[in-house]
Amino acid sequence: MTLIQIHKGINKRLILSIFCCCSGFFYAQIGIGTENPKGALHVDGARDNASIGTPTGSQVANDLMISKSNGFMGIGVLNPIVKLDMRSSDTENAVGLGATTMAASAAGAGAVRYDVASIPVGAKIEVSDGSVWNKAYVAPQKAVVVVRKITSQSIPQGSATVITNWNVIRDMSNSFTPGTGEFTAPRDGTYTFLLTFNFTGTVINDGSRVESQFYNPVTGNILASVYKTFGQSMTGTADDANSTRSTQAGGSSTVTLTLAAGTKVVTRLYQNLSSGAVSLRVTSNSSDPANPDDGFNNLTIIEH
The missing domain is CATH 2.60.120.40 (Jelly Rolls)
Structure with a gap:
């Protein structure tokens, strides 16, 4: 075996080792904007989390988290308990919805859109039942x-x-x-x-x-x-x-x-x-x- 062949073999093993190590690291958890990730993926939007310990409620409020235990996503929430959990201590927990031209059957039952066509009673939230889009009605508080x-x-x-x-x-x-x-x-x-x-x-x-x-x-x-x-x-x-x-x-x-x-x-x-x-x-x-x-x-x- 020549010296060149030995060198190539070492390089292959080194690259494979690095790849395996990196794969293992990414499998564990990834932190973006923080060196102290608390989930499989943890993005600290304001880069204000401490390097050790659990971030405070105000620090978590600007974070995005994917739980490493269940894969659920939390926005401003460290431990999401539904697939998308936004129930943080922050006051800006609104969800923005847009319109779609998809048929209700194509979107599937349970899909939600914001109808801006104002037909027949003005813009409304609509929910698909798999066949048609149904306007969501919120009953007012009666006097x-x-x-x-x-x-x-x-x-x-x-x-x-x-x-x-x-x-x-x-x-x-x-x-x-x-x-x-x-x-x-x-x-x-x-x-x-x-x-x-x-x-x-x-x-x-x-x-x-x-x-x-x-x-x-x-x-x-x-x-x-x-x-x-x-x-x-x-x-x-x-x-x-x-x-x-x-x-x-x-x-x-x-x-x-x-x-x-x-x-x-x-x-x-x-x-x-x-x-x-x-x-x-x-x-x-x-x-x-x-x-x-x-x-x-x-x-x-x-x-x-």
């Missing part, structure tokens, strides 16, 4: 308002008065202003209003009434009204032994309205029960549900 009166309010005789200063129990869509008593429709739709009312005791005029009004304070229009009539239980005449009796007037009103988004509605009460103002019956201790004056004046609003 549900529950409020009650725990502060006294006097309703003058013969003048419709807005009920104000409500105590909010629930407002699912932040559509109600308790101080003014204004409800603002969050979207075009149908809304049901249920008002219950009760006055303090007074001598009631025979043939009097209480009118619940659902009123638009912007346009000045009464959108709906409900009447309840009252009569004296004791009139003060001879057949009642010349006596009168203080009586509490109360009732409930339910209306359903079709409202455009942004329409404002307040509830008003009109009364001619007596010759003067009559106060609403409210509790003297709102923290005590067993208080005998609690729970008489309430308003519930539900969006359908």
Whole structure:
């Protein structure tokens, strides 16, 4: 064997050894921008990871990781638990989708695209079921308002008065202003209003009434009204032994309205029960549900 042949053999073995070593290294883990990779592939976008130890949450936020245990990809996540995991501590975890002209059958069931054709109701996320693209519908948070009166309010005789200063129990869509008593429709739709009312005791005029009004304070229009009539239980005449009796007037009103988004509605009460103002019956201790004056004046609003 010549010297040249021996030299060539050594070179081949050396190249093969280097290749095997490099293959073994790449099989273990690769770090780009970091000398301390934590996965099969670890890219440190900001090159801010420490050379030893586990990077902090803020350091990981700009990293891309392919797990060496399951092959899952994490963006800003060290230990992805689904095939693509972006649930980092960072605030920029949005996924950007684009349009495609592929048929739903070609894209396959489960494919997702962003339809920008605005047909028929504007740009939407669409999901393929393997046959057609279906627009994804996200149901809005429906308006549900529950409020009650725990502060006294006097309703003058013969003048419709807005009920104000409500105590909010629930407002699912932040559509109600308790101080003014204004409800603002969050979207075009149908809304049901249920008002219950009760006055303090007074001598009631025979043939009097209480009118619940659902009123638009912007346009000045009464959108709906409900009447309840009252009569004296004791009139003060001879057949009642010349006596009168203080009586509490109360009732409930339910209306359903079709409202455009942004329409404002307040509830008003009109009364001619007596010759003067009559106060609403409210509790003297709102923290005590067993208080005998609690729970008489309430308003519930539900969006359908």
